[in-house]
Amino acid sequence: RHESYYGNTKPAKLNEEKVTRVRFYLHDTLSGQNPTAVRIAHANLTGGSASPVGFGSLFVIDDPLTVGPEKHSKEIGNGQGMYVSGCKDLSKFTIVMYADLAFTAGKFNGSSISIFSRNPVAEEVGEREIAIVGGRGKFRMARGFVKVKTNKIDMKTGDAVLRYDATVYHY
Amino acid sequence: RHESYYGNTKPAKLNEEKVTRVRFYLHDTLSGQNPTAVRIAHANLTGGSASPVGFGSLFVIDDPLTVGPEKHSKEIGNGQGMYVSGCKDLSKFTIVMYADLAFTAGKFNGSSISIFSRNPVAEEVGEREIAIVGGRGKFRMARGFVKVKTNKIDMKTGDAVLRYDATVYHY
Numbered sequence: 001r002h003e004s005y006y007g008n009t010k011p012a013k014l015n016e017e018k019v020t021r022v023r024f025y026l027h028d029t030l031s032g033q034n035p036t037a038v039r040i041a042h043a044n045l046t047g048g049s050a051s052p053v054g055f056g057s058l059f060v061i062d063d064p065l066t067v068g069p070e071k072h073s074k075e076i077g078n079g080q081g082m083y084v085s086g087c088k089d090l091s092k093f094t095i096v097m098y099a100d101l102a103f104t105a106g107k108f109n110g111s112s113i114s115i116f117s118r119n120p121v122a123e124e125v126g127e128r129e130i131a132i133v134g135g136r137g138k139f140r141m142a143r144g145f146v147k148v149k150t151n152k153i154d155m156k157t158g159d160a161v162l163r164y165d166a167t168v169y170h171y
Numbered sequence: 172r173h174e175s176y177y178g179n180t181k182p183a184k185l186n187e188e189k190v191t192r193v194r195f196y197l198h199d200t201l202s203g204q205n206p207t208a209v210r211i212a213h214a215n216l217t218g219g220s221a222s223p224v225g226f227g228s229l230f231v232i233d234d235p236l237t238v239g240p241e242k243h244s245k246e247i248g249n250g251q252g253m254y255v256s257g258c259k260d261l262s263k264f265t266i267v268m269y270a271d272l273a274f275t276a277g278k279f280n281g282s283s284i285s286i287f288s289r290n291p292v293a294e295e296v297g298e299r300e301i302a303i304v305g306g307r308g309k310f311r312m313a314r315g316f317v318k319v320k321t322n323k324i325d326m327k328t329g330d331a332v333l334r335y336d337a338t339v340y341h342y
Binding site (some may be wrong): 004005006007008009010012013014038039040041047058060061073074079081082098099101102112114116133134135136137140141 | 258
């Protein structure tokens with residue numbers, strides 16, 4: 001039969017999609033001895049002296065996810081991946097996120113959602129939205145959206161606590 | 172009529188989704204004269220001397236895909252893109268992958284799948300899972316998941332051969 005790399009293509013027969021709402025807080029800490037967001041690259045023109053989050057600053061993150069907004073609230077996961085400062089006009093500070101939010105407790109322990117889109121941080125008015133483009137485990141083939149609201153932010157250091165309110169469509 | 176960027180929105184009328192199983196081996200070689208994975212950025216604090224794959228190390232890849240695990244097994248594609256070392260705790264070594272796995276032989280020659288999620292390398296027990304979030308050609312609008320199992324790994328250099336067993340839903 002196929003000693004090659006593909007099997008026969010068959011009808012998908014997927015079940016009905018379900019939806020689950022997931023709410024947690026993401027702690028993004030750039031300052032101090034144990035930062036969870038670290039800059040790994042930046043543009044030569046606007047970066048460096050200009051601003052640590054200038055256009056083109058690329059950060060890696062391993063941000064804890066907790067149940068509540070407090071620093072020592074119960075940890076239920078972590079957000080790993082990258083975000084890049086994507087707007088030349090810093091008054092419209094925007095990051096583009098490439099992160100995998102994985103849960104380490106409860107029903108969705110071992111599952112994760114992949115988020116990839118811009119996150120218009122400066123749009124303080126309402127809630128911001130980020131796109132869910134995939135997932136793992138119970139959130140396999142997930143899609144949906146996250147409504148993000150800033151719970152707390154330190155303008156000097158950039159440290160922030162964000163409320164993530166995700167609507168996840170999955171199987 | 173429309174001098175703008177959009178046309179009229181119409182019903183999608185998509186066909187029934189199909190599913191295809193695709194299995195191959197990905198060769199990720201960091202060492203030697205001809206590496207297929209090269210580090211392009213890293214964090215200042217933990218990078219550099221600490222460990223070549225420390226938190227924040229960002230690699231570009233152009234990894235060959237073969238039918239079997241042997242080094243000189245028939246090449247049927249390549250995986251291009253990036254992965255970043257995403258876990259501060261190196262004992263739970265995890266990479267977050269952003270890669271396009273393209274096929275260059277057989278039925279799916281010219282098609283590719285986009286993978287984007289964490290890949291918990293250290294989770295040796297069962298199989299690890301990576302999210303498929305899109306695709307090109309015959310795998311246009313693909314979604315699904317890849318089960319990954321380490322076939323061979325050199326802990327000193329990081330060189331590894333991984334078995335990728337992908338379930339691809341597509342149209």
